[in-house]
Amino acid sequence: MSGTTFSPTDLAHAVVTEAPAPFVPRKRTLQIGTAAFTAIWVMYFGGLFGAYVSARNSFKDLQADIVARDGGTAASWIPDSAQVELTAPTIMAWTLLMSIITMQWAVYSFKRNDRRHSLIALATQAMFGAAVINQVVFQWNQLGLVIDDPGSGATPLIYAITASHVAMIAVALCLLAFAAFRALASSNTSDHVDVAASAATFWYAMVGLYFVIWILIFITK
Amino acid sequence: MFTPGFKLFAGLATIGIIGAFVYGLSSGDAGGPDYFGFVDRNAIIGLVSLGWKGNVGSANGFIVLIFMSISAALIGGTAVAFRDADVESVAELGDSASAMPLAQRPTAPSWWPAASAVGLGVLLIGLVMDTKAFWIIGLVLLATVAVEWALTAWADRSTGDAVTNLAVRDRVGASFEIPLLGVALGGVLALSISRMFLWATGNTAVVIAGVLSLVIIAVALLAAFRPQIGRRALGAIIGVVSVVIIGLGILTAVVEPLHGHHGDHGEEDGEQHSALVVLESTVETA
Numbered sequence: 001m002s003g004t005t006f007s008p009t010d011l012a013h014a015v016v017t018e019a020p021a022p023f024v025p026r027k028r029t030l031q032i033g034t035a036a037f038t039a040i041w042v043m044y045f046g047g048l049f050g051a052y053v054s055a056r057n058s059f060k061d062l063q064a065d066i067v068a069r070d071g072g073t074a075a076s077w078i079p080d081s082a083q084v085e086l087t088a089p090t091i092m093a094w095t096l097l098m099s100i101i102t103m104q105w106a107v108y109s110f111k112r113n114d115r116r117h118s119l120i121a122l123a124t125q126a127m128f129g130a131a132v133i134n135q136v137v138f139q140w141n142q143l144g145l146v147i148d149d150p151g152s153g154a155t156p157l158i159y160a161i162t163a164s165h166v167a168m169i170a171v172a173l174c175l176l177a178f179a180a181f182r183a184l185a186s187s188n189t190s191d192h193v194d195v196a197a198s199a200a201t202f203w204y205a206m207v208g209l210y211f212v213i214w215i216l217i218f219i220t221k
Numbered sequence: 222m223f224t225p226g227f228k229l230f231a232g233l234a235t236i237g238i239i240g241a242f243v244y245g246l247s248s249g250d251a252g253g254p255d256y257f258g259f260v261d262r263n264a265i266i267g268l269v270s271l272g273w274k275g276n277v278g279s280a281n282g283f284i285v286l287i288f289m290s291i292s293a294a295l296i297g298g299t300a301v302a303f304r305d306a307d308v309e310s311v312a313e314l315g316d317s318a319s320a321m322p323l324a325q326r327p328t329a330p331s332w333w334p335a336a337s338a339v340g341l342g343v344l345l346i347g348l349v350m351d352t353k354a355f356w357i358i359g360l361v362l363l364a365t366v367a368v369e370w371a372l373t374a375w376a377d378r379s380t381g382d383a384v385t386n387l388a389v390r391d392r393v394g395a396s397f398e399i400p401l402l403g404v405a406l407g408g409v410l411a412l413s414i415s416r417m418f419l420w421a422t423g424n425t426a427v428v429i430a431g432v433l434s435l436v437i438i439a440v441a442l443l444a445a446f447r448p449q450i451g452r453r454a455l456g457a458i459i460g461v462v463s464v465v466i467i468g469l470g471i472l473t474a475v476v477e478p479l480h481g482h483h484g485d486h487g488e489e490d491g492e493q494h495s496a497l498v499v500l501e502s503t504v505e506t507a
Contacts (some may be wrong), residue, residue: 020381027314028306032226035299039292048290053272054281174367180372205295 028195034198041168045209048164049216050068052157067168078221079152082142086138090195091217092132096207099128103200107178110189118189118196122180125189125203129173132210136166161213168206224305232296237290241283242268328377329387333370340366369394394426410463413470420473436462 056077063074078084106121140162145155179199182192223231245268247259268283269277277283304310344359346352376390416431418426440462444455 019379019385022378022380027311028303029311031299032296032304032306035296039296042292042295043288046285050281051289052280053284125263133497147477177367178371181375185375200301 016051030194031201032200034201038202041202042205042209045161045164045212048157048161049212052161052216055153055157059065076221078154078158079145079149083142083144084218084221085142086218087216088135091209093137093214094129095132095135097209099125099205100207102128103203106176106198107200108195110179110183110193111189113190115183115189117185119180122176122183126173126176129169129176134171136162158217161217165206165210167214168209172199172203172206175202224301224307226300226305227297230293230300233293233466234297236291237286237293241290242287244286245276247278249483253435285503306475328373329383331370333366333373337366337370390431406463408469410466413467416474418469420478422479425479431465440476 059077060074066072102121102124106118106125109115109117109121140159141220143158145152145158147156147159149155178200179192179195182195183189186192246264249261249264249267255356263275264278265275267277271277272280272283291302299375340359343362344356347355347357347359349402372394373390376386376393379389417429419431438454440458443450443458
């Protein structure tokens with residue numbers, strides 16, 4: 001394996017020491033694969049954003065026509081009953097911004113073969129991810145939107161977009177778990193820097209997509 | 222300088238950007254040209270600011286084309302950064318730039334991708350139908366697949382010998398798989414037996430309990446006094462008994478309970494009902 005010798009009486013390792021050395025996994029293929037996987041998510045969100053903006057524009061055009069014809073006040077795209085506050089989305093945005101630094105800390109630690117800091121960084125990263133999911137659930141409760149409300153076209157789209165982003169965070173957390181498993185199972189974390197870097201690529205895309213959601217749904221409403 | 226992968230995806234990204242602008246201009250209605258007879262200022266501002274100010278025409282197509290461009294740029298940028306992950310570039314990472322890395326030998330067929338698809342399907346069905354049991358089973362299945370798949374992937378890289386890798390995988394995996402599976406099987410069997418007791422009346426439940434006890438004693442005696450029958454044969458017997466018990470448990474869970482037919486038949490049935498209640502409470506307590 002890595003030049004380590006074991007006692008002949010060490011039955012736990014005897015079978016491994018007699019086996020041929022493993023093939024060295026090819027680097028870089030994982031990064032290319034992860035880029036393609038991330039691109040799938042980006043395209044998926046592109047479709048959702050397109051549907052959201054298109055539906056919102058149609059709704060506003062229709063409302064403008066109604067107001068021009070009948071007078072009165074135009075109905076709002078997001079129902080008035082919903083409590084849309086910026087606090088939670090902004091906290092999530094800052095949380096994700098901070099997570100960029102800790103993600104890079106994890107990659108750097110993997111590269112330096114620093115297992116302890118790799119695991120601490122990944123655990124911190126997972127905490128940020130869990131915190132964002134917690135905030136999203138809080139925000140869903142705060143919004144008070146009913147997903148099958150027939151009077152609102154915005155509600156199902158808002159839930160589709162935000163729930164998809166939660167799913168993306170969950171996938172990113174799984175990638176972090178795989179990286180942590182590699183760090184725990186390997187004697188040399190620098191052999192697995194491609195795993196950490198791939199998880200980072202996906203994480204950064206997730207953060208970038210959140211900022212689009214932040215602007216699209218909560219800032220411009 | 223530029224790799225084939227980069228050229229392909231950079232081209233796609235460029236087409237996406239150009240397509241988005243052309244689509245935004247052609248599908249918009251910004252009120253006519255401001256300059257040179259064809260430049261619409263409002264439309265140009267809308268396209269350049271990605272819709273922040275001004276008009277982008279039909280937003281759906283424009284955004285999809287922009288995101289297509291971003292996706293292609295992501296893959297293209299990664300491809301050029303990692304030189305398409307081709308063999309020559311990977312060789313440069315090794316000790317000797319001229320030595321090509323060995324291709325990883327094919328690993329054994331794995332059930333985990335299919336199991337993850339099943340887990341995801343069950344999870345989604347549970348969420349859509351609001352059936353808690355389904356989505357919990359889906360989550361458990363996905364968590365199991367994540368652990369097992371990661372373990373298998375790790376073991377496949379342990380040595381250059383597939384048999385040794387399997388032994389390494391089993392050595393690590395068995396330490397938690399066997400206890401967990403034992404607990405899970407015990408729980409399912411207890412649940413199945415409880416369904417049978419809940420289905421049966423007092424005397425029938427006693428008969429069922431007696432038969433089950435005899436079967437368990439018979440298998441235990443067989444294992445104790447006939448060790449030469451072998452591990453596989455014993456495993457098969459236990460497997461068949463377990464399947465029969467679980468099958469009967471499922472059957473009795475969906476069939477109408479026996480005491481439902483005897484509800485109004487006097488004191489004797491009243492006693493049976495009392496016995497059933499006592500039995501039910503005993504099972505629930507257990």
